[in-house]
Amino acid sequence: MNYKQQVAQALVAIVDGNLTEEEIIAKIEIPKSSEMGDYAFPAFALAKAFRKAPQMIAKDLVEQIDQSQFESVAAVGPYVNFFLNKSAFSQDIIEQVLSNGSKYGASDVGHEGNVPIDMSSPNIAKPISMGHLRSTVIGNSIANILAKINYNPIKINHLGDWGTQFGKLITAYKLWGSEAEVKADPINKLLEYYVRFHKEAEENPELDVEARAWFKKLEDGDEEAIELWTWFRAESLSAFNKIYDMLGVQFDSFKGEAFYNDKMDEVVTMLKDKNLLKESQGAEIVDLEKYDLNPALIQKTDGATLYITRDLAAAIYRKRTYNFVQSLYVVGNEQANHFKQLKAVLKEMGNDWSDDMHHIPFGLITQGGKKLSTRSGRVILLEEVLNDATDLAKKQIQDKNPDLPNAEQVAKDVGVGAVIFHDLKNERMNNFDFVLEEVVRFEGETGPYVQYSNARAQSIIRKAGDVTISESNNELSDPAAWDTIKLLGDFPKIIKRAAKEYEPSVVAKYAIHLSRAFNKYYANSKILVDDDQKLARLALVQSVSVVLTESLSLLGVNAPKEM
Ligand code: ARG
Structure with a gap:
């Protein structure tokens, strides 16, 4: 029995049809301290109908109510306070807990509906940050909570394992790196190369040209590029896995951005067929003015795709693969705009299921009130x-x-x-x-x-x-x-x-x-x-x-x- 309902039913019998059970349920309050009762009904709710002061109404209600099922019912000012029968209630609750054990609290809200949860998703060749920690533990907990009410969560680590940064990394490695160095301390070394690349590229724009060329090679399947990329990815992943083991978090999928490399042509074609792509300074964009958003940049001048293009492919892939009832993205609030754009583009394409995609944002972890950042050296490993x-x-x-x-x-x-x-x-x-x-x-x-x-x-x-x-x-x-x-x-x-x-x-x-x-x-x-x-x-x-x-x-x- 639902106890609030019990209170409402006792009241409905004596309010002369002026309030329904649902209306009463909506009005019932829970007193701050249980000394004031377990539930309280504010008699103001009947003042108009009964044309009396709420205090009077509360007294009248207490006189008329069937008190047998409660420990007591008392009027306190304009409130009717209900005290539940402690013996019966405790027996009921303890029995529910002990007979269900760890299943106590479970329910069937989700009907086994699939819910992919995009979580953790760190970037290859960079240390996993406190932001990724938040995404990992929040995502993992949401998965557990959804499973408890009978959804079927699918934990996806959408690794940042593709993008122009790999062109930079390969360029840097070929110039300054060594296999032995990387093997000894993969994440730190790779980060070091990457940071050095950025420093030197400020003076030497040739480096950027070369990096773009290497990324293009990677996208086109060049053997050497793929080999290096595969190695960097494996080294990073084993470092990440060490942390996931410590945290006790498992994933159902590690399909990261690279997985969608061969699935983006289809996205671009679909956008073209629907007349959604526009050229802007040589690049292909989707205009999102009617959503009050900046245009989404889908393809660069050199044909290279972007973060959002890969996310479009991933969203479509997830809908096809899991036919999800909801699709969640546990990602820092700084990417709020990205996910708005992502949903808007999908919506423009006619995919109404984009309404079931939810960005689950979160705030920052700071130290001494200051934002952490790799550049400032304020990092927490x-x-x-x-x-x-x-x-x-x-x-x-x-x-x-x-x-x-x-x-x-x-x-x-x-x-x-x-x-x-x-x-x-x-x-x-x-x-x-x-x-x-x-x-x-x-x-x-x-x-x-x-x-x-x-x-x-x-x-x-x-x-x-x-x-x-x-x-x-x-x-x-x-x-x-x-x-x-x-x-x-x-x-x-x-x-x-x-x-x-x-x-x-x-x-x-x-x-x-x-x-x-x-x-x-x-x-x-x-x-x-x-x-x-x-x-x-x-x-x-x-x-x-x-x-x-x-x-x-x-x-x-x-x-x-x-x-
Ligand atoms: N790798 C990204 C980052 O570290 C997060 C990816 C989030 N997931 C997504 N589907 N965009 O910022």
Whole structure:
């Protein structure tokens, strides 16, 4: 039974047809503190119809209402406050959690519809940036959340493995590079060549001419060009994979920009057939004035294609391959215009499914309030961050629990989990400052705090020893447990909201609230005392652990049982 509906039905019976059940549901509020009730109905809503002061109406309603199914119903000023029956509610929720286990909160909103999620997508021959980290962890969490409501997410790493920069890289390598150097330290060396290219090209425009020629060769399938490109790509990918392993993120596809090289002629032909291409200074563009957007540059003078051309081919490929119900792009907000153009061009081509494509933007990670950038030298190397976070976690664990078995693995779960959690607890559009010591704290709104709360729940269960926690007979009337129980009941709603808003922070904030409520309960109650509610309390503790573990799992964070 849906409890809000129960309240609405009790009211509908006594409002003389002045409000429908839906109207009442829309008006029902949730009081700030559960001391004011679990639901509240504002009697203002009936003031016109009943021609009375809301305070009077509230009193009358309380007198008429069938109170049997509630713990109590009270008029407070112009509000009718409903207090749910704690015993029945706790039994109901705990049973749902324990009988469903990790499937608690699942639903069938998605009907197995395919949802490709374009995520991470770093650029070959460059270090993976904090922006790519955000895309990776946000995309991964959205995939988990969508899967939970029965969509079929497809995680695509649209690698930046094509484009004029490869012409530059090959030129630079041929001039200054060596195989041994690259083998020893691929990403840094390749970046170094690339940076040197840009510096020297400022003085020597010949270099740009040569780079364009090399990219053209690459697009035309020249053997040497392809060989170098393949090698650079493989070296970069293995460096990226190391980071993905640390983060525990897997992909369903690594089809990057290069994959669409032989699929772009078709796009250009389609655009031509639809009379959408216009020549502008030798280049081919699509005019997007009616969308209030700058023209999309599709093909350069020398015939070379662009980022957006490859994205057009990719969007069409994804529609054909997956017949998606939604197609998501988890990419920084600085590319908002690109995705507007992409959708507009597809729409102009007559593809109404472009309405199902959504750019999921996110804000910047800053340091000392300043934007990170390769050029300014303000870079954070992801691998270092994850290692430092793990070291910091290890130190704290050693202080708290020197005999912990598996300490290495737990430190990784906590350190890496802290970095992921910190990223996801912020609404994705917010910029945030990265301070490692803040991220790995065991108190406050952090991943380790949630993990620690779960480990504490697990340790209570271990201490209880040989008991059988059951799904039934868990009528807990203890007011101290009430906030925790209600939060457990909110979980299915939380997941749906997070999915609808593509907002993992909804789940992360929920996990913090649940941890807080549980820690307060634990501090004020003797859970293991031998009385007739002991098993019900343990069932609640177990339920908390199930839901915290699952919340963390939706965020892509592990939940150690002991720490
Ligand atoms: N490689 C690009 C970058 O690092 C991101 C690609 C995003 N995905 C896409 N389909 N455009 O900026």
